[in-house]
Amino acid sequence: MFRKVLIANRGEIAVRIIRALREMGIISVAVYSEADRDSLHTMLADEAICIGPAPASKSYLDMDRILSAAVATGAEAIHPGFGFLSENEKFARLCTEVGIKFIGPKSETIAKLGDKAEARATMQKARIPVIPGTDGSVKNVDEALKLAKKVGFPVMIKAALGGGGKGMRVSKSEADFAENFMTAKAEALKGFSDDSMYIEKYIERPRHIEFQIMADSFGNVVHLGERDCSIQRRHQKVLEEAPSEFLDDKLREKMGKAAVSAAKAAGYENAGTIEFLVDKHRNFYFMEMNTRIQVEHPVTEWITGMDLIKEQIRVAAGEKLSVSQKDVKIDGHAIECRINAENPEKNFAPSPGRITSMHLPGGNGVRVDTHIYEDYMISPFYDSMLLKLIVHGKSREEAIAKMRSALGEIVIEGVDTNIDFNYEIINNPDFIKGDIDTSFIEKQFKMQ
Known part of the structure; x- marks a missing residue:
């Protein structure tokens, strides 16, 4: 197992990875830009090193600076999180060249699946339905x-x-x-x-259904069920839930097997997501594969009981998967809302600034993944996501009730947020009925 791991990211995902490393007894190294000097991940990590000025191109996207930080601190591996360099095949290759383990798939796999045309060809050879x-x-x-x-x-x-x-x-x-x-x-x-x-x-009014897969270096691949990511704004996910109410057991099994076959066809290792579009007749088509951990991974963790970050680290260290397909059991229903610093009434314009007051919800079946705190300054340089609010219930109805309660309790003052917008979604009659597709927000909120 690794002794020290560097996290090449910021925000809530950096905090999430640091906590997993701490539980595993692994030393964590945070990197930060000058704008993130007071960010929570710099305080929680065992070590923290500044890698440059605020613009991402000069810090979180600067491969040389990040690799230099890893070498200087003696980190044996790098976890890229999501976004930034997480799906950059050159960065993964450079990590290997300097003797640092990239916690993710091999660089050639990232290249093959990152090119949509090549990924499509790979799936066709594996007889996976494609658009x-x-x-x-x-x-x-x-x-x-x-x-x-x-x-x-x-x-x-x-x-x-x-x-x-x-x-x-x-x-x-x-x-x-x-x-x-x-x-x-x-x-x-x-x-x-x-x-x-x-x-x-273009498949009209589809469901966006993705399957979480995990693969080790011994050829073992499992899927951990699906997530319904159909609630989107301009192709950006807003709310995710698992499992999908749209799939029956027969289709779920068929899509799960297709996801595993797709990963095996690509020679995949570590965590990844196979994304499908499902039309109204329940025909499904491979759309793309994300070669990293997803923002919405907590809903899968809730319903399977697995820690996906820890599993990523173990697999990268050369261990076999901790579960087989028959070990994977789905328990209950989980929903995630992404809470952003933005103003829905002003075309979702970003709202940087200082958080003057805040209260986060809690209780049985409520999880908050975040990097913010009272008096935290939200930078205009990065993604506007403040936190992920995730709930788990015995049923979809209970999960919706928990999310309604949690959204009603959360308070973030000093900046605009989309809390009320998420509250409207969770209380929408069509959402409650499960009558959704990727055009849901556009239709319900009359957005372009």
Whole structure:
């Protein structure tokens, strides 16, 4: 087992990883930018080292600075969390080259699955259903339009190396295609330093269902059930729950086996997520694979009783999976709400500033993952997520009641938040009935 691990991240996920390391008796090393000098993860870690100024490009995305910090502190492994460098194949490769274990899949696996066209080809070989789309990436708008006509409108324009809802546009017809393509292309170049695009058939009113998988270096792969991530705003997840009310046992088993087959086809190791779209007829299609731990991993932890961060670390250290598929049991229902510093009434504009007062909920079946505290200064340089509020109940109805209570109790003053927006979602009659799809927020809240 590792003696010392560096966390190449910030915010609540850095805090989450530090706590897991502490429980495992492993020394933790935090890195921070000048803007994060007073962030909670710097206080909780055994060691903390400044890696640069506030802009992420000069700190959390600077591979040389992070690797230098790891070498200087004697860290044997790096946990990348999510976002930043977590799915960067070059960073994973550089870690290996300097003798530091990257807690995640191998660099070549990240490269293969990060390219949507190559990931699609891999799944087709494994006979996993895929969304009709282009066989390779495209850069030219004229070529892309020809391919879009072949696929058939409406189409989804996606950054080939993208993720997190960035570099994505829906084109309903030939008339709006060029504008959407160029906009998505510009976003891709800015966000991922690559403007290769990918065209696929747009599945209308689908469910976004993802399966958590875990794999070790001995060829063992298990899935840990599914999460329903259909509540989204502009392709960004807002609320997640597990298990999905939409799946019956037969479809759940079929999709779970497909997820495991997909991971094996990719030669996958460590934690990952197979994302599917499921249409109204319950046909499912592989969408993409996220080669990292997910923001929403706590709902899976609630219903399985597993600590996914600890399992990641054990697998990276060369241990076998602690469970087999038959050991995985689903217990109850969990829901997660992402609480952000943003103003829903002003098109969700970020709301940086100082937290003047706060109260966080608690009680049986309530979990809060966060890095904020009273008098904490929210920086304008990073993601606006303040905390994740997760609840667990014996049933979906009980979980909804717990979330309603927890959202009603939480107080964060000094900045705008989306607490009330989440409260409206959890109390929406269609949500309560389970009548949801990826267009839920757009329809219910009349948003573009």
